[in-house]
Amino acid sequence: xxxxxxxxxxxxxxxxxxxxxxxxxxxxxxxxxxxxxxxxxxxxxxxxxxxxxxxxxxxxxxxxxxxxxxxxxxxxxxxxxxxxxxxxxxxxxxxxxxxxxxxxxxxxxxxxxxxxxxxxxxxxxxxxxxxxxxxxxxxxxxxxxxxxxxxxxxxxxxxxxxxxxxxxxxxxxxxxxxxxxxxxxxxxxxxxxxxxxxxxxxxxxxxxxxxxxxxxxxxxxxxxxxxxxxxxxxxxxxxxxxxxxxxxxxxxxxxxxxxxxxxxxxxxxxxxxxxxxxxxxxxxxxxxxxxxxxxxxxxxxxxxxxx
Amino acid sequence: xxxxxxxxxxxxxxxxxxxxxxxxxxxxxxxxxxxxxxxxxxxxxxxxxxxxxxxxxxxxxxxxxxxxxxxxxxxxxxxxxxxxxxxxxxxxxxxxxxxxxxxxxxxxxxxxxxxxxxxxxxxxxxxxxxxxxxxxxxxxxxxxxxxxxxxxxxxxxxxxxxxxxxxxxxxxxxxxxxxxxxxxxxxxxxxxxxxxxxxxxxxxxxxxxxxxxxxxxxxxxxxxxxxxxxxxxxxxxxxxxxxxxxxxxxxxxxxxxxxxxxxxxxxxxxxxxxxxxxxxxxxxxxxxxxxxxxxxxxxxxxxxxxxxxxxxxxxxxxxxxxxxxxxxxxxxxxxxxxxxxxxxxxxxxxxxxxxxxxxxxxxxxxxxxxxxxxxxxxxxxxxxxxxxxxxxxxxxxxxxxxxxxxxxxxxxxxxxxxxxxxxxxxxxxxxxxxxxxxxxxxxxxxxxxxxxxxxxxxxxxxxxxxxxxxxxxxxxxxxxxxxxxxxxxxxxxxxxxxxxxxxxxxxxxxxxxxxxxxxxxxxxxxxx
Numbered sequence: 029x030x031x032x033x034x035x036x037x038x039x040x041x042x043x044x045x046x047x048x049x050x051x052x053x054x055x056x057x058x059x060x061x062x063x064x065x066x067x068x069x070x071x072x073x074x075x076x077x078x079x080x081x082x083x084x085x086x087x088x089x090x091x092x093x094x095x096x097x098x099x100x101x102x103x104x105x106x107x108x109x110x111x112x113x114x115x116x117x118x119x120x121x122x123x124x125x126x127x128x129x130x131x132x133x134x135x136x137x138x139x140x141x142x143x144x145x146x147x148x149x150x151x152x153x154x155x156x157x158x159x160x161x162x163x164x165x166x167x168x169x170x171x172x173x174x175x176x177x178x179x180x181x182x183x184x185x186x187x188x189x190x191x192x193x194x195x196x197x198x199x200x201x202x203x204x205x206x207x208x209x210x211x212x213x214x215x216x217x218x219x220x221x222x223x224x225x226x227x228x229x230x231x232x233x234x235x236x237x238x239x240x241x242x243x244x245x246x247x248x249x250x251x252x253x254x255x256x257x258x259x260x261x262x263x264x265x266x267x268x269x270x271x272x273x274x275x276x277x278x279x280x281x282x283x284x285x286x287x288x289x290x291x292x293x294x295x296x297x298x299x300x301x302x303x304x305x306x307x308x309x310x311x312x313x314x315x316x317x318x319x320x321x322x323x324x325x326x327x328x329x330x331x332x333x334x335x
Numbered sequence: 336x337x338x339x340x341x342x343x344x345x346x347x348x349x350x351x352x353x354x355x356x357x358x359x360x361x362x363x364x365x366x367x368x369x370x371x372x373x374x375x376x377x378x379x380x381x382x383x384x385x386x387x388x389x390x391x392x393x394x395x396x397x398x399x400x401x402x403x404x405x406x407x408x409x410x411x412x413x414x415x416x417x418x419x420x421x422x423x424x425x426x427x428x429x430x431x432x433x434x435x436x437x438x439x440x441x442x443x444x445x446x447x448x449x450x451x452x453x454x455x456x457x458x459x460x461x462x463x464x465x466x467x468x469x470x471x472x473x474x475x476x477x478x479x480x481x482x483x484x485x486x487x488x489x490x491x492x493x494x495x496x497x498x499x500x501x502x503x504x505x506x507x508x509x510x511x512x513x514x515x516x517x518x519x520x521x522x523x524x525x526x527x528x529x530x531x532x533x534x535x536x537x538x539x540x541x542x543x544x545x546x547x548x549x550x551x552x553x554x555x556x557x558x559x560x561x562x563x564x565x566x567x568x569x570x571x572x573x574x575x576x577x578x579x580x581x582x583x584x585x586x587x588x589x590x591x592x593x594x595x596x597x598x599x600x601x602x603x604x605x606x607x608x609x610x611x612x613x614x615x616x617x618x619x620x621x622x623x624x625x626x627x628x629x630x631x632x633x634x635x636x637x638x639x640x641x642x643x644x645x646x647x648x649x650x651x652x653x654x655x656x657x658x659x660x661x662x663x664x665x666x667x668x669x670x671x672x673x674x675x676x677x678x679x680x681x682x683x684x685x686x687x688x689x690x691x692x693x694x695x696x697x698x699x700x701x702x703x704x705x706x707x708x709x710x711x712x713x714x715x716x717x718x719x720x721x722x723x724x725x726x727x728x729x730x731x732x733x734x735x736x737x738x739x740x741x742x743x744x745x746x747x748x749x750x751x752x753x754x755x756x757x758x759x760x761x762x763x764x765x766x767x768x769x770x771x772x773x774x775x776x777x778x779x780x781x782x783x784x785x786x787x788x789x790x791x792x793x794x795x796x797x798x799x800x801x802x803x804x805x806x807x808x809x810x811x812x813x814x815x816x817x818x819x820x821x822x823x824x825x826x827x828x829x830x831x832x833x834x835x836x837x838x839x840x841x842x843x844x845x846x847x848x849x850x851x852x853x854x855x856x857x858x859x860x861x862x863x
Contacts, residue, residue: 060737064744066384066460072775074477078460110377112528120544172574179580191581193570194546279545280373281574289373289545289571297376298737 105301114305125286132210140214144221166215265321269314363856384462392512396533400510404840409506449519463513507760536562536852563855594654616758620820640678642685657824667843697726
């Protein structure tokens with residue numbers, strides 16, 4: 029297991045480097061700079077001094093070298109705008125984003141997987157049709173619109189939940205943004221689970237289990253569920269990454285204090301260190317989740333560990 | 336001075352009238368919204384010029400002057416007296432001796448001098464430098480040629496002398512939060528940005544990035560009986576639709592309205608009474624680069640103004656949430672000339688002018704724009720067919736707002752559409768078109784006209800305010816005739832205010848910027 033982990037960790041290094049390079053180069057060539065966003069009326073000499081102070085007068089390759097050197101020590105640099113360390117800025121927002129993403133995924137898994145199972149066990153039934161219509165609708169809904177709809181219903185009409193904000197970080201503030209973000213992965217998980225279960229149900233080993241006289245409950249529990257889990261886990265892993273990106277919309281809509289809103293504002297203000305740091309954290313999170321999923325594959329199906 | 340009363344909606348007036356009739360209630364929480372983005376830029380207000388950040392800063396900080404919406408002009412705030420001498424260039428300020436920072440220390444002249452020196456640190460490009468630069472010797476500090484501003488002298492702990500480079504009203508330069516006075520000792524520390532200390536009526540409690548700032552009453556605030564409220568919460572709410580739900584759900588006390596919501600609120604009997612509106616000192620326009628050959632001819636620039644049905648765009652596209660521009664100086668400017676009439680929609684006249692200028696078949700130009708809904712792509716898209724009718728073809732070049740700011744300052748455009756502050760100081764607004772003003776400052780069209788320069792220069796020399804006003808009005812009229820821009824509109828800021836929130840000020844510089852100490856909530860507020 030340890031060598032497997034080390035191998036997978038080493039495989040992430042080129043990905044991280046590629047992302048770092050891509051983001052750096054991209055924000056070095058796009059027009060607009062922090063200096064122009066700070067003042068409508070600054071002296072050109074002052075602009076030059078500021079660019080020098082921020083290191084923006086250096087060639088791209090030198091800036092990149094210095095950035096990578098700092099990164100190797102865990103230093104993401106300081107925000108051009110606030111002069112705060114980027115790690116501090118991200119740390120302040122990481123927990124709310126993680127809260128939102130894990131709550132969304134919990135909602136998606138707890139609802140989507142059983143829905144997919146139920147639909148697959150009764151293919152063509154009313155339950156199957158209804159759950160798949162719901163799943164397709166969930167995938168098609170724009171998050172912004174769904175969020176507004178939920179706000180309108182649960183905050184304005186029913187008065188059960190607050191419509192926006194982080195409050196004291198309690199559950200009642202988390203529910204609406206988490207459901208808004210979680211509906212799409214829930215729908216995808218329901219469809220994936222249904223497809224996986226339907227396929228496994230017709231597999232030879234399931235037929236063999238049934239022919240040996242095993243009860244349907246045991247067949248589903250020991251053979252179907254376990255094998256379907258591999259596909260479900262894969263979908264979950266990919267969805268975690270997607271959620272990090274999609275959270276930007278939801279965080280803004282609900283005034284949720286996550287990394288998404290930091291990223292959006294930093295891009296608009298050309299606060300390059302904050303943009304680079306935010307994207308790097310998102311990428312590292314995505315890679316960490318996928319590494320975890322890979323480890324879990326090995327737990328579910330030991331053959332994968334040695335592959 | 337300002338004629339805000341002319342442009343207040345009837346129900347907005349009723350709301351203000353109620354303030355006079357009732358006794359302010361102590362206590363409660365004011366729940367404001369910051370609608371211009373996904374977060375606050377910084378807790379160091381010297382570093383940010385975004386309107387979003389000044390919303391909280393009005394509660395936390397104080398400057399030498401403050402904007403008085405009722406009088407429509409800046410008035411002394413941290414100083415009790417300003418004695419003018421030296422031919423109008425030297426101002427001796429007697430500072431308040433009862434202003435305490437939130438750490439309990441009394442403000443002195445050293446704090447004022449320290450703060451202005453900080454703002455002029457050229458390696459940081461603080462946006463407030465554009466104002467402090469009016470003090471003699473400030474530019475040298477900015478350029479790194481001096482350590483301290485020579486025109487700023489401490490007479491004693493509560494008296495400072497300020498020598499200006501030109502004869503202007505310093506109130507217009509030192510009233511925004513960009514020139515807030517910081518505590519010299521505390522603000523130098525790294526921790527200041529995490530827990531800012533100011534002189535305002537509310538002290539900092541908490542900042543949840545991307546969500547809210549919470550402030551609570553500062554009991555040693557210098558104005559007796561103020562502030563009224565115990566607490567202020569400023570929530571970041573960049574999405575108009577989300578604000579709408581929260582406002583209807585009574586979770587927030589103020590909400591800025593966009594064009595679509597403005598129409599919806601006006602037609603809703605329950606919400607109509609919550610609307611407050613004011614003409615802000617911003618002029619929206621299409622700037623034309625005179626180094627692009629067709630735009631070098633005044634007749635072509637005038638033709639553009641005649642070719643566009645501006646009223647139609649304002650009524651249908653902007654949903655009436657703007658006032659037609661009839662010159663550069665906006666409706667709320669003290670020098671707004673109501674006798675001036677906007678260019679009429681007259682395509683025939685436009686064609687005639689184009690023919691006279693040598694463009695009978697029109698020409699093609701590139702129009703740089705951002706996506707802004709009020710002065711960006713939607714407006715450009717609506718104007719293009721109108722220009723097409725007179726033979727002018729416009730090609731759209733879409734850029735981000737941050738990029739647009741660079742484009743206009745560098746002159747790298749043929750035409751652009753923008754919103755520019757045209758007040759509150761009319762002299763400063765018109766000076767942008769003076770040939771001595773660099774393009775990178777605010778002479779974005781690189782306008783050069785000797786008659787205009789003469790009028791503005793003369794206005795800067797005279798002592799009589801009435802005479803100065805006349806000269807500047809003449810300059811404004813000349814600008815209108817020269818038409819370096821398509822005069823589009825003056826922004827109409829619209830805000831919905833809950834009936835329990837009293838004391839809203841019709842601030843023409845930015846409606847969301849409220850002197851929070853004068854706001855109060857009655858007992859019907861759901862926030863206790």
